[in-house]
Amino acid sequence: MATYDDFVKLDIRVGTIVAVEDFPEARKPAYKLTIDFGAEIGTKRSSAQLVKHYTKEQLMGKKVMGVVNFPPRQIGPFVSEVLTLGVPDEGHECILVVPDKESAIVGENFTNMSFEKKELKKKSENLSDWYTDVLLKA
Secondary structure, three states, X not given: XXXXXXXXXXXXXXXXXXXXXXXXXXXXXXXXXXXXXXXXXXXXXXXXXOOOOOOHHHHOOOEEEEEOOOOOEEEOOEEEOOEEOEEEOOOOOEEEOOOOOOOOOOOOEHHHHHHHHHHHHHHHHHHHHHHHHHHHHO
């Protein structure tokens, strides 16, 4: 079973698709995406089987979520540098996992944000324990 510590090892970021190309060499219909993950990460390439649900025009400028710290993966003649996140539909075709607000910050690290909340909760619990101890001793 995966632990929370396993989860926080993933570097999941918001990125914007800045280029989309056909990938005719792929075994299944796919696009080659160029995704801008902001100043810290820069642009990365990804292969994604999105042809069923998205045109190239629909993908341009779209904010997506991607795992940016997996090792590169050779997919035919193409090297995919990030895993663009999606979920399957009933026919096992990919639907993108995307931020639901345009205000999502490109380059923002989802995992670190979650980790910070966990740390805040832990600190809050410690403070609550301390406060309870002080009140009980008073």
